[in-house]
Amino acid sequence: MNSSFDWIKKGTNYIEKDELAKALSIFNEVIKKDPENIRAWLLRSEVEFAQKKYREAFKSLKTVIKLNPEQVDAWINIGNTYRELAGVRRGEILKTNGPKSLIHFKFTPNEIELLNQSLKSFNRALKIVENHENALMGKSGVLLSLEKYRETIETFNLLIKHHPRSRHYFYALLGKANALKHINEKRKAKKILKEVKKKSPKNSDVQKMAEMALKYL
Numbered sequence: 001m002n003s004s005f006d007w008i009k010k011g012t013n014y015i016e017k018d019e020l021a022k023a024l025s026i027f028n029e030v031i032k033k034d035p036e037n038i039r040a041w042l043l044r045s046e047v048e049f050a051q052k053k054y055r056e057a058f059k060s061l062k063t064v065i066k067l068n069p070e071q072v073d074a075w076i077n078i079g080n081t082y083r084e085l086a087g088v089r090r091g092e093i094l095k096t097n098g099p100k101s102l103i104h105f106k107f108t109p110n111e112i113e114l115l116n117q118s119l120k121s122f123n124r125a126l127k128i129v130e131n132h133e134n135a136l137m138g139k140s141g142v143l144l145s146l147e148k149y150r151e152t153i154e155t156f157n158l159l160i161k162h163h164p165r166s167r168h169y170f171y172a173l174l175g176k177a178n179a180l181k182h183i184n185e186k187r188k189a190k191k192i193l194k195e196v197k198k199k200s201p202k203n204s205d206v207q208k209m210a211e212m213a214l215k216y217l
Helices: 004-016 020-033 038-050 054-067 072-086 088-097 109-128 133-145 149-162 169-182 186-199 204-215
Strands: none
Touching (some): 038 054, 038 072, 054 072, 109 133, 169 186
């Protein structure tokens, strides 16, 4: 196994097996021999993100952007990392106290700034690739967190329109229904949720989310 391609393939296989430490070691070796290998830097950032080493992930992603400012996946991953940092406290509250504990949850000013940075990153990705599926999904989630509900709906609509066969399709419909609820369009939200339940009988996660949303509508 002499080429960077072979080593990267081996590292990717480790990721698929959830052997992240081994994958990280492989990508570090590739970078050591080939410091301008964008693929290795990008994959390293994804492993670091999965390990919740967000500061390290940022460093790897900044290297990718330096090597290629138009690397769309890097901008999406930067957006995801900012968003994840903003949601750490919310996630801990949810895990400890359950969904009802989030009824009166508010993001702190620092968390809002992180969300705004996330939004900028997703917008940068969308300038590079218009209507990119993952960028639209990330952006819509951030807008929902920022309580910009009409912009959220517009972004989910783009995802629904341009990616009807996407793995994100039903989640986009669920997110749209959530945003509609917040602007008192509950009838429209209910219609969408019923449509989701009807069209996704084999997706148990989506079914549960739709049922929960209908319960609290």
